[in-house]
Amino acid sequence: MTDVADAKKAARAAALALRETLHRHRSGAGRQAAAHALRVIGALRDVRMVAAYLPFRSEIDPRPAMLALSGLGFDVCVPVIDGRGLPLRFRVWTPGALVTRGAFGVAVPAEGVWASPDALLLPMLAFDAEGWRLGYGGGFYDRTLSQLRAERPIAALGFAYAGQEVAAVPHDATDARLDALVTETGSRWVAPARSLGVGAASVPSRA
Numbered sequence: 001m002t003d004v005a006d007a008k009k010a011a012r013a014a015a016l017a018l019r020e021t022l023h024r025h026r027s028g029a030g031r032q033a034a035a036h037a038l039r040v041i042g043a044l045r046d047v048r049m050v051a052a053y054l055p056f057r058s059e060i061d062p063r064p065a066m067l068a069l070s071g072l073g074f075d076v077c078v079p080v081i082d083g084r085g086l087p088l089r090f091r092v093w094t095p096g097a098l099v100t101r102g103a104f105g106v107a108v109p110a111e112g113v114w115a116s117p118d119a120l121l122l123p124m125l126a127f128d129a130e131g132w133r134l135g136y137g138g139g140f141y142d143r144t145l146s147q148l149r150a151e152r153p154i155a156a157l158g159f160a161y162a163g164q165e166v167a168a169v170p171h172d173a174t175d176a177r178l179d180a181l182v183t184e185t186g187s188r189w190v191a192p193a194r195s196l197g198v199g200a201a202s203v204p205s206r207a
Helices: 004-024 030-041 061-073 140-151
Strands: 049-051 075-080 088-093 099-101 105-110 118-123 155-159 180-183 184-187
Touching: 030 155, 030 180, 049 099, 061 075, 075 105, 088 105, 088 140, 099 184
Parallel strands: 049 075, 049 118, 118 155, 155 180
Antiparallel strands: 075 088, 099 105, 180 184
């Protein structure tokens, strides 16, 4: 293993334990973070399809944000793992959609059309102020963002508990940097210079 890979492996255990503690004591954090997510997404131009995720284990719950986005007329999708070493695919999600267990036991829609998102809310184990994200180690989001960003501007929004922020996340050339960070305490851009079409910070209806 490389030095970065070793550092990531060491960081994951501590980050997971911390997130589980935050999850137990931060009830309602998903609803609070949803308001901040709506403001960030509302500041992006030409966003119709937003990818989120169905929460797994101690991940902060994005479903309040997903429900609000759907109510505003945005389309929402969630990731589906096709296999190890492959980018994620995204299936449209709607409130009340039937779900099943996919790869690694992660909940996914049982049926629905495939979609390509314009912005993503990403779960994580930890993040830092520079927008680097510590994931589970499969590289799924890194491969996916690399593929999507090669096609067009895509906003990657880290969605987490505020307490998951660390001084520095180990990273290398294969890691995809986030554009913004969204937590229950607020949001901030970390890479606003990229061509994301950021406009006024409002939440317009897409209906």
